[in-house]
Amino acid sequence: MNLRGVGVSPGIGHGPAYVLTASVPEPPEGATYTGEAEQEKERAMAALTRVAGELEARGNQAGGEAEEILKAQALMAEDPGLVVKVRSLIDRGLAAPRAVYEAFTKYRDVLAGSGGYLGERAADLNDIRDRVVALLYGHAMPGLPAAPAEPYVLVARDLAPADTALLSRGDVAAFVTEEGGPTSHTAIIARAMGVPAVVACPGATTIRQGVRVMADGASGEVRLEPAESDVAEAVGAATVRQAAVSEAEGPGRTADGHLVPLLANIGSPADLAAAREAGAEGIGLYRTEFLFLDRAEAPSAEEQRRAYRAALEAFPGGKVVVRTLDSGADKPLAFLPSAAEPNPALGERGLRAFRKFPEVMEAQLGALAEVATDDLMVMAPMVATAEESRWFAQRCRAKGLRGVGVMIEIPSAALRAKDLLAPVDFVSVGTNDLSQYAYAADRQLGAVSALQDPWQPALLDLVAMAAHAANGVGKPCGICGESAADPALACVLVGLGAATLSMGAGALPAVRAGLAAHTLQQCTFAAEAAREQTTAGAARAAARVHLPELGRLGL
Amino acid sequence: MGERKVTVAAEVGLHARPAATFVQRAKQAPMDIAVAKAHGGDPVNGKSILAIMGLDVRQGETVVISAEGEGSEEVLDELAEIAGKP
Structure with missing residues (x-):
């Protein structure tokens, strides 16, 4: 059986599937x-104790901040109040899984009602509950x-930053997720780790535990139980590409x-x-x-x-x-809490959170000013207006910071x-959120990931506007979205007037090779040809006509 | 019955690390530990992290910790120190 998704981090990864059970049934x-x-x-007690033990063991292994979090979770799993509740529900005739489920729900509702930091702990309780129920x-x-x-x-519905905190590069051969788009955290983390990844892959979570899987992070193809010869062939082709790419240096x-x-x-x-x-x-983007x-x-x-x-x-x-702290939406920070919002991506995130908690921004800018050199630049995320840009610049200048920019x-x-x-002093285009907001398409949602295609002509137009404005006043416009990680698109971005490109480290060699093989004029022609099209697919094809060396490099 | 009144100094209140440390210590004590907000409210089990978190004690709020029995004074001193730590 084969599945197909969107390849977001190139390379061939193969190994046994580990399916992360995202939702345990009620x-x-x-x-x-x-x-x-x-x-x-x-x-029930044995399951609670075992989950507590596992959380504690994982904590010991992780160390540091994660250890404290996991140990607190272990305490929750064996909480005496919870234990009493589970026992009394079983006495009333409920089966252990249901009793555990209801007991956790009671506490979760209390915490969730408090909102903010406590509300987030409610999600922890759900996670512990699911572990116990799954075990039972x-x-x-x-x-x-x-x-x-x-x-x-690693196969999952989607991965949150918290899921991947403990991942080690040597343990994961590839990522395959059912949801998520090219700019989801799975994609970003996979590229940063240099691990192949396929996202927005329908049917991914039906893959059975332990089945051998080969994922092609370029084409998006996911093969189950591939023949050994197919694996060898795919790995061989990827190796040829690798060799061509590694010739470009400097x-x-x-x-x-x-x-x-x-x-x-x-x-x-x-990193x-x-x-x-x-x-x-x-570093073009320090998140x-x-x-x-x-x-x-x-x-x-x-x-x-x-x-x-x-x-x-x-x-x-x-x-x-x-980049100053960009809290909110898919990566909430407990010390920059936001109220429950119907649309967190459109809420008090990024620079907006600093309006509410100026002391956190002052502290961050202060820390940056103390280590600042001529090479240090600071930029703010989620800037919508000239007023916000001016406000941020004033706060930075007041601290003595010289290189100041906005995204x-x-x-x-x-x-x-x-x-x-x-x-x-500069701007940097974050193409991930720019396409999310330009197309009104949630980054986290696989169903609308086609709209997240960074080749969409309207997105290219917006990048061109920003670069043109920057070049007009002699200030640099960088690109720090994941679109810079696509070797063909990287050439187009340069053709649109981008001064620097920033991407996950894994993408650098291929982008360097693609750029070195083409002249600035070819890049400009590719950019113009792409913007003349009406669809993302046509834009990609039109640009590649002007970038003939990419095929030779296997890119 | 021994009692300690403590003003919670930690920025996060009696949550997260302070709550976990408090409960870890309380669980080692042989006797019951009760924690209540100084200004009303029923006392909760000091060995239950969920109950302590549910109290939602913020920085600057005062709690009353109580315990009874042999060695309770010592336990109360330690718990008061944990709860009052910034």
Whole structure:
């Protein structure tokens, strides 16, 4: 059987499927048991104890912040109040899974009613509940295997940043998710790790545990039980491409020597080594919120300084663009709480959260100012208006920060890029959110992922507007969305006037090779040809006509 | 019955790490531990992290911790220190 999704991180990955059970079914209402109440209670207690033990063990293994979170979760699994409730529900005739389900629901509702930080803990309780219920039903435990015998293909409905916090690069052969688009976290993390990934793959979660899977992160093809010869052939073709790509070295430039610094997107100092290995010339997007996911409290100034200094030291002489905390929507921060919003992606996120919690922004800008060098640049996410741009620039300048910019990821910002540019030194286009907002298509939703195609002509127009405005005033316009990770699109972005390209480290070698094989004029022609089309597919095809060397490179 | 009145100093209130540390210590004690908000409200089981979190004690609020029996004074001192830690 074969499945097909959208390839978002190139390469061939194969191994046994590990299916992350995203949703454990609700035990039927009024489910009863046969046999003695005492035995049923023992069954429930044993499951609670085992889940607590597993959470504690995972915590010990993870260490640091994750350890504290997991140990608190272990305490919740064995909570005496919860235990009493489970026992009394079993006495009333309910089967262990249903009793556990109802007892957790009671506590969850109390916490959820409080909103904010406590509301998020309600999600923790759901996770613990699902683990216990899955265990009682004899289903696989949600969670990732530690130290697997061979790298596995991780299959899930979708992955949240919290799911992937503990992933180790050597353990995962590929990602396959049923939901998610090219800019979902699965895609971003896969590219950062250099692991092949296929998202928006219908039927993915029907893959059975342990079945051998081969995922092609370029074509989006997912094959179940592939013949060994097919695996060998696919790996061989990928190796040829790898060899062609690895010939390109040095700083990013076109065939005729037009320099385009190639930068890396990172989420923590742990990503710096991979960025350097891939030949990044600096950091184009430091997603600082990823440093502090799962934190109950704002990180200390010293901890922040350490994290920022590490990036500056890893790239002496290269620029490091730090984005201020971008909380909200798919990556909430407990210390920047937002009210429950019907549309979190359109809510108080990014720079807007700082309007409410200016002290958190002041602390972050202060920490940045203390480690600032000439290479440090700071930019704000989710800037919609010139006023917001001016406000952010003023706060940065007041701290003595010199390189100040704003992101262009809202259509209004692209339309009035000239106004937003006036108070700042540069802009950087976040193509992921820009397409989400331009097409009114949720990034997390597989069903609308076709609209998230970064080749959509309207998206190219918005990028062109921003780049044109920046070039008009002699300030650089970078691209830090994942669209820069597509070698053909990277050439088009340069043709549209992008000064720098920033992407997950894994994509750098292919982009460098693609760019080095074409002149600036070819890039410009490719960009013009793409914008003349009316569909994403036609734009891609039209651009590639002007980029003939990509085929030779296997890109 | 021994009692300690403590003002919670941690920025997160009696949640997250402070709550977990508190409950871990309380669970080691042989006697019952009760925690209540100083200004009304029923006391809850100090060994239950869910109950403690449900109290929703914020920074600057005062709680009353109570326990009875041999060694309770010592336990109360330790718990008061944990709850009052910034």
